[in-house]
Amino acid sequence: xxxxxxxxxxxxxxxxxxxxxxxxxxxxxxxxxxxxxxxxxxxxxxxxxxxxxxxxxxxxxxxxxxxxxxxxxxxxxxxxxxxxxxxxxxxxxxxxxxxxxxxxxxxxxxxxxxxxxxxxxxxxxxxxxxxxxxxxxxxxxxxxxxxxxxxxxxxxxxxxxxxxxxxxxxxxxxxxxxxxxxxxxxxxxxxxxxxxxxxxxxxxxxxxxxxxxxxxxxxxxxxxxxxxxxxxxxxxxxxxxxxxxxxxxxxxxxxxxxxxxxxxxxxxxxxxxxxxxxxxxxxxxxxxxxxxxxxxxxxxxxxxxxxxxxxxxxxxxxxxxxxxxxxxxxxxxxxxxxxxxxxxxxxxxxxxxxxxxxxxxxxxxxxxxxxxxxxxxxxxxxxxxxxxxxxxxxxxxxxxxxxxxxxxxxxxxxxxxxxxxxxxxxxxxxxxxxxxxxxxxxxxxxxxxxxxxxxxxxxxxxxxx
Numbered sequence: 271x272x273x274x275x276x277x278x279x280x281x282x283x284x285x286x287x288x289x290x291x292x293x294x295x296x297x298x299x300x301x302x303x304x305x306x307x308x309x310x311x312x313x314x315x316x317x318x319x320x321x322x323x324x325x326x327x328x329x330x331x332x333x334x335x336x337x338x339x340x341x342x343x344x345x346x347x348x349x350x351x352x353x354x355x356x357x358x359x360x361x362x363x364x365x366x367x368x369x370x371x372x373x374x375x376x377x378x379x380x381x382x383x384x385x386x387x388x389x390x391x392x393x394x395x396x397x398x399x400x401x402x403x404x405x406x407x408x409x410x411x412x413x414x415x416x417x418x419x420x421x422x423x424x425x426x427x428x429x430x431x432x433x434x435x436x437x438x439x440x441x442x443x444x445x446x447x448x449x450x451x452x453x454x455x456x457x458x459x460x461x462x463x464x465x466x467x468x469x470x471x472x473x474x475x476x477x478x479x480x481x482x483x484x485x486x487x488x489x490x491x492x493x494x495x496x497x498x499x500x501x502x503x504x505x506x507x508x509x510x511x512x513x514x515x516x517x518x519x520x521x522x523x524x525x526x527x528x529x530x531x532x533x534x535x536x537x538x539x540x541x542x543x544x545x546x547x548x549x550x551x552x553x554x555x556x557x558x559x560x561x562x563x564x565x566x567x568x569x570x571x572x573x574x575x576x577x578x579x580x581x582x583x584x585x586x587x588x589x590x591x592x593x594x595x596x597x598x599x600x601x602x603x604x605x606x607x608x609x610x611x612x613x614x615x616x617x618x619x620x621x622x623x624x625x626x627x628x629x630x631x632x633x634x635x636x637x638x639x640x641x642x643x644x645x646x647x648x649x650x651x652x653x654x655x656x657x658x659x660x661x662x663x664x665x666x667x668x669x670x671x672x673x674x675x676x677x678x679x680x681x682x683x684x685x686x687x688x689x690x691x692x693x694x695x696x697x698x699x700x701x702x703x704x705x706x707x708x709x710x711x712x713x714x715x716x717x718x719x720x721x722x723x724x725x726x727x728x729x730x731x732x733x734x735x
Contacts, residue, residue, distance in 0.1 A: 284734045286500070295500045298472040299456035303528040306458070307336055309521050310381035311513070312371035312388060313537055314363040317399060318606040321361040321370050322391035329373060329387040334380030337525055338388065339372040345520050350486040353576040354541070354609050355516045363392070364575045365608050367540020369513055374521050374529060397606040401572045403441075403549045407603040408570065414582040414600050415617055416704065422588055424654055425595030430564035434555025438632045442552065444620040447545040449613045450538050451731075453502025459518035460528035467522075468495045471515050474504040474729050482511040483519060504731040506612035507542045543611025546571045548583050548620045552628040560638050560646045562593035567625060569600045574609040578602070581610065583621030586702050590625060590664075592649030618703055626699040639682075640698050641672050664700055671698075 276282070289295035314321070326338040344358035357369055373384035398407075411420045431437060458470045467489065473479045476496040484491045501508060514531045521529040533541065548571045555564035567584040584598035613619075633640035648665045651658050672678060680696050681687070687694040712726040728735065 286730070286734075290500070297453055297456065297500050297502055298458060298470045298498070299530055299532040301458045301470045302530070303458070303460050306460075306528040306530055307374050307376060307521070307525060308378045308381045309517060309529050309531040310373045310375075310378070310385040311369045311517060311531065311533065311537065312373065312385050312390075313367045313540060314370045314392075315366065315390075316363055316392045316394045317366045318397035319363050319395040320393040321363060322393045324371055325389040325391075328389065329384040332375075332380065332384050332387055334376040335373060335384040336376065336527075337374045337521070338384065339374065339517075339521060339524055340370065343524075344372075345487075345523050347486045347516070347520075348488045350516070351482050352511065354513065355482060355486055355511060357513055357516055358520065365540065365606050367537060367608060369517065369541065372517050372521055372531075374525055399605050399607050401547050401549065401570065401603065401605065403551075403570050405570075405603045407605075408601045409603070410599070410601050411578060411580050414580040414585065415612075416582050416585065416706075418582050418585045420580065421597075421599040422654055423597045427564045427566050427595040427597040430593075430595035431553050431555040431566060434563050435558050436556045436632065436635050438552070438554045438628050438635060440552055440624075440628050440631055442550045442624040442627060444548045444550070444623060446547045447613060448539050449505035449507040449543070449545075450535065451503025451505055451508070454533050454535055454538060455508065455512045455514045455542055456530070456532035457515045457518040458528060458530040459515070459522040461519075461522050461526075465489070466493050466495070467519055468497070469515055469519060470497045470499075471511075472501055472508055473498045473511070473515070474501065474506075474508045474731055475510065476729060477727055478509075479511045479515055483515065486516055487519065487523075498729045501729055501731045505614045506616060507538075508731070509612045510543075512542050540608045543613070544608060545613040545616065545620070546573065546579070546581050546610035548581055548624075550583060550621070550624040552587075552624050554628050554632045556632060556636065558636070560633075560636050560643050562591055562647045563595060565591065565593045565596045565598075567598045567621070569621070571600070571602050572605045572607060572610070573602050574607055575604055576609050578604075579610045581620065582617030583624070586618050586621050587625050588654055589649075589652060589702060590622075590700065591629075591644070591647040592653050593647070596653065615703060618701070622699070622701050626701075630697070630699075639678075641668055641677060644668055644698070644700055664702075668698070668700065 324340045373381050375381035456472045476498045480494045480496040484494045518529050518531045551568045553566040567587040569583040571581050580602045633643045685693050715723045
């Protein structure tokens with residue numbers, strides 16, 4: 271008979287806890303095979319252009335420096351499945367911070383000194399790095415991150431908005447955000463004589479890293495082993511392969527020695543993804559009783575010259591509240607900037623900030639309680655398709671939260687509560703996040719002593735999964 275699980279909140283022993291607090295847990299950069307060398311990546315210092323020449327004589331003359339890899343001598347890669355991994359393959363500089371060289375030495379200090387000794391000639395080109403709401407390069411993509419259609423319309427949202435008795439027309443901007451976990455992106459790579467590659471990588475998805483390395487180096491997936499035993503935080507930026515993995519594998523192949531690389535923290539902002547800035551216009555039209563008649567959410571954002579990645583900021587608006595008419599749309603422009611990528615609640619976070627702020631502004635215009643406004647517009651079915659939700663608990667959550675908080679007994683006026691030098695206020699916001707389902711596999715072994723061993727490829731990023 272199976273035992274019932276312990277009640278929610280019951281303390282449990284973290285199996286890796288002792289290793290972590292005693293410092294015996296080994297992270298990606300803490301594996302040091304015999305003969306291991308160290309790599310220091312060299313980022314471009316121009317915003318756009320080409321590398322004219324990399325002068326390596328001074329670096330190679332320094333103690334301990336074994337090699338300098340660049341587009342002149344780095345191993346040739348097959349076509350990587352992600353353009354940000356096509357490193358040291360040509361002289362192009364798509365954005366500031368793009369890795370243009372790698373110095374390999376017998377110690378980290380020697381590698382860093384070698385990188386500082388490089389003299390690099392550039393051929394700068396005109397660059398464009400500023401997102402504006404009327405940028406001439408704006409276009410409508412087919413899809414946004416998560417494979418959602420970039421545009422979805424229902425009814426005549428513009429006409430419904432201009433004829434609504436109560437209107438809110440607001441613009442919100444969210445700057446670029448960067449996810450920098452405590453452990454920087456790191457990898458230790460080594461090749462065997464039979465052509466197999468083993469990498470200890472700081473990654474949230476070792477299967478994806480394995481497949482990407484196999485594609486880049488022309489290997490079968492079975493020839494690549496990726497280990498991500500302990501990961502010191504991720505927040506999305508370790509969900510897909512990053513440059514350190516490919517650079518370490520390239521350097522190990524070039525030198526014939528294991529190579530480890532931990533990206534310097536000051537380099538992370540340019541090479542491990544970021545949440546792109548968004549400029550968002552939200553228009554809400556409502557009847558005098560608060561019933562929404564029109565919801566329009568339009569988003570402008572940027573992507574890089576390397577690949578298209580579009581924040582899905584308007585997508586959650588499609589399911590949050592019901593209305594007779596709706597338009598949610600995204601436009602993007604290509605700039606000479608690092609490639610945006612996954613960050614915790616990608617797209618949903620900045621998009622919901624704008625929508626929920628506009629809902630609060632609508633509540634103020636109506637003179638209606640903001641919780642009541644949200645409850646009044648909670649849809650029974652998915653607004654665009656009309657299909658029933660598999661589950662939806664927003665109304666119950668708002669009602670329970672309001673009851674526990676004493677929401678309706680508070681003084682709703684702003685700036686009336688003080689605590690020392692602070693003004694204290696109250697507010698409400700709702701949120702949603704999609705469920706992504708992918709194939710998975712596991713194996714289980716029952717031992718004669720009654721114990722079981724279950725194997726599953728899942729990575730703990732520090733939260734104790």
